[in-house]
Amino acid sequence: MKYGVLLALLLMACAPTTTAPSPTATPPVTQVQVALVDFEFRPATLQIAPGTTVVFKxxxxxxxxxxxxxxxxxxxxxxxxAEFRYTFQAPGAYQIYCKIHPYMTLSLQVGP
Structure with missing residues (x-):
């Protein structure tokens, strides 16, 4: 009887265990691109988190x-x-435009 219990314990110890896979966290977006095309910003509106770098191309x-x-x-x-990079740290609303073509505008919100 002892050997049966011992054998059962050994088999349980060697059996593979199933655990749920750990959830993978999606890293925060730290860089986004805005295109300057045909006299407009694309996209024309944007919301980002503080610390995000925007690459204007x-x-x-x-x-x-x-x-x-x-x-x-x-x-x-x-x-x-050409491109220009700017990291937006301060939360708030930013109204961005082109000095050469002032009708080109981008409304950017940093934070919630």
């Missing part, structure tokens, strides 16, 4: 700027193919 044929309406940053002239 001129994918059009004309030069553009990426300028904050409150004066916090300005890319200077971006030739076709």
């Amino acid at each position: 001129n994918q059009g044929q004309a030069p553009h700027t990426v300028t904050d309406g409150a004066g916090r940053f300005d890319s200077g002239n971006l030739a076709p193919g």
